[in-house]
Amino acid sequence: MNRPDQAAFNWSEVPMNNVERVEVLRGPAGVLYGDHAVAGVINIITRKSAEEMERDLSVQAGSHGFHDESAAVRGSIDGLGYAASINHQSADGYRDHSRYDTKSAALNLEYGDEDAAEVYFSLNAAESQYQLPGALKEAEMDADREQSQPFHNDNAEEQSIFADFGIRIEPGAEQSLLLDIGYGRRNINAEFHVTDPFWAYDTWTEYKIDRWTASPKYRLTRPLGRFDNELLIGTDVGYERLDTEQVNRDMFGTTSADAHMNRWTVGAYALDSLYLSDELIASLGGRREKYDIDFEESGSAGNIDESKGRYENAFHGGLTWLPHERLKLFTRYEEFYRFPSTDEQAAYYGYFGVDGFNANIEPESGRSYEAGCTVHPLDTLELEGTVFRMEMKDEIAFDGATLVNYDDTLHQGLELAATYRPADWVRMKLWYTLLEATFTEGVDDGKDIPLAPQNEVDLNMDFFLDEHWTLNTHFAWLDNQFVAGDTANAADGLEAYALFDAFVRYKTTLGGCEVEAFAGAENIFEEEYVFYASNYGADTTYYPAPERVFKGGVSVRF
Numbered sequence: 390m391n392r393p394d395q396a397a398f399n400w401s402e403v404p405m406n407n408v409e410r411v412e413v414l415r416g417p418a419g420v421l422y423g424d425h426a427v428a429g430v431i432n433i434i435t436r437k438s439a440e441e442m443e444r445d446l447s448v449q450a451g452s453h454g455f456h457d458e459s460a461a462v463r464g465s466i467d468g469l470g471y472a473a474s475i476n477h478q479s480a481d482g483y484r485d486h487s488r489y490d491t492k493s494a495a496l497n498l499e500y501g502d503e504d505a506a507e508v509y510f511s512l513n514a515a516e517s518q519y520q521l522p523g524a525l526k527e528a529e530m531d532a533d534r535e536q537s538q539p540f541h542n543d544n545a546e547e548q549s550i551f552a553d554f555g556i557r558i559e560p561g562a563e564q565s566l567l568l569d570i571g572y573g574r575r576n577i578n579a580e581f582h583v584t585d586p587f588w589a590y591d592t593w594t595e596y597k598i599d600r601w602t603a604s605p606k607y608r609l610t611r612p613l614g615r616f617d618n619e620l621l622i623g624t625d626v627g628y629e630r631l632d633t634e635q636v637n638r639d640m641f642g643t644t645s646a647d648a649h650m651n652r653w654t655v656g657a658y659a660l661d662s663l664y665l666s667d668e669l670i671a672s673l674g675g676r677r678e679k680y681d682i683d684f685e686e687s688g689s690a691g692n693i694d695e696s697k698g699r700y701e702n703a704f705h706g707g708l709t710w711l712p713h714e715r716l717k718l719f720t721r722y723e724e725f726y727r728f729p730s731t732d733e734q735a736a737y738y739g740y741f742g743v744d745g746f747n748a749n750i751e752p753e754s755g756r757s758y759e760a761g762c763t764v765h766p767l768d769t770l771e772l773e774g775t776v777f778r779m780e781m782k783d784e785i786a787f788d789g790a791t792l793v794n795y796d797d798t799l800h801q802g803l804e805l806a807a808t809y810r811p812a813d814w815v816r817m818k819l820w821y822t823l824l825e826a827t828f829t830e831g832v833d834d835g836k837d838i839p840l841a842p843q844n845e846v847d848l849n850m851d852f853f854l855d856e857h858w859t860l861n862t863h864f865a866w867l868d869n870q871f872v873a874g875d876t877a878n879a880a881d882g883l884e885a886y887a888l889f890d891a892f893v894r895y896k897t898t899l900g901g902c903e904v905e906a907f908a909g910a911e912n913i914f915e916e917e918y919v920f921y922a923s924n925y926g927a928d929t930t931y932y933p934a935p936e937r938v939f940k941g942g943v944s945v946r947f
Contacts, residue, residue, distance in 0.1 A: 393598060407497070412431070414429055423658070424654060424701075424727055435472070435511065438497070439472075440465060443464065444462045447459050449942030450941060451480075453481050459474065460474065468500060468501075471497065473494075474495050476493045477492050484534075485537040486523075489520070492516050497510070506557065507557045509553075513551045514549065517547045523543060524932055526929070543582065547578075548576045550573065550574050553569065554570050555567065555569040566605075571603075577598075588640070593636045601627070604625045605623060605624055616664055617663075628653055635739045644688070644690075647686065648684070661673050671708050675703065676702065682696065683696035683697075684737075686744060703723070703725050715766070719759075727752060755779055770807070771808040774805050777800075777803075777804070780798075797829045798838055801824075802825055804823075805822075806820050806821075818848070819847070821847075824843055824845070825843065841870060842868040845865075846866040860892075861894065866887045867885060872923050872929055873924070874923045874926075887916060895907070903946040904946075906944075910940070911935075911940065912935065914937075919932060
């Protein structure tokens, strides 16, 4: 469901009642996941079928016109397992001109024996319409932080569909084969209408993105000499095609662009885990991946026909030591990479002198060093700590005019976590991150990297008041940070802010149905903060975040 351009993942397209859990793998993971697995991986695990039919209904409502309705069903018929869900979510939005509406549906099918062979199929579809409120200058935000960007009336809509088919075979107790094939199509239509008296213009853009993937893998669990051993080898093949048409109309006339981009990636990898003893595990792996992209454009910017290819490598080496049931120590070394996205590799806006193929942009690459431990000093207490150092080359960023590769950068710091449950009625989880992110060469040598806060604190506290009632609280604090584009650290940065959320939940059983209700608020103390800002040499522009937001809902399972 990732996009080939820089656009962020759209969580509203995922029917959350079809999600079993979300796993977050921290740190680089280029050997297994290849391109883009630089800082971590988010793995969405969808719900599987149930032996007996289960149905879920839920309704939520909240501030700013928010409402969410969903339904799901799971079961099996003659060995065919199924899970299906539908969802609708809509809101007026915190700011003016920030309304959105999303409809989504999902279907998962499974057939076979988990111990021998299994076939599965999944289908996800979504449709979204949303308004774009834009950024505000500081004076505009001080006057009214809920207003939209003056003179702008921008809107977009998307339709997407993703299908995934796979087969898993276990020819023996020591072996398994998996083949996964996927296809996705996304259509995006965007309109930008600007009535600024100094520069008024209208832009209409249509994107069509197709994506095909194939990922066969083989796992062998067999002793290597006198040591237990697990070997995983696989191949990832991906093809993405972007077709876009754009028309711009302003005081100087009309321009247009008709652009097409093809992007191939082919990678092979192997990862081996060797159990040297019951306490010591060594892992070693590598990946080599080929990236090819070709770009064609015709229109007002002239005719462009360019292409580029590149090989990149990833490497993993790790060691885990379990000297005691209450203690785990680990260290690992990673080499990783990220290929340029489509809109980093080329510009396709229909303007002469602006559009073109960015042949000078290079893939990002880096090295990562980590060491950490997990210790249980008490039955009720778990402590975790990790120190890390990430040396990166050619980070890709916008400099106000085009996409460029940064000079070398360094990301290093410390992550700490503690989970404490002193009694059955309370559970606490605390996270702390210390990050030093700086340039290590060039004109900005020694300066902080924008949008990289030095300190971050996160605290969850859950109070289990009785068998029915639970109070969930969440506190987050984020340190000061420089805004996007301010590599010289010369502009005013984003101030630190603290958020506090609290929700009360009630669970019970009524007439054989499991019923859960919740109510609460996010940002209870109405902190006025900004989640993103940028400065590329002129005014700093801001995206203000909502203040207090109330939310509540009811779900029923039967």
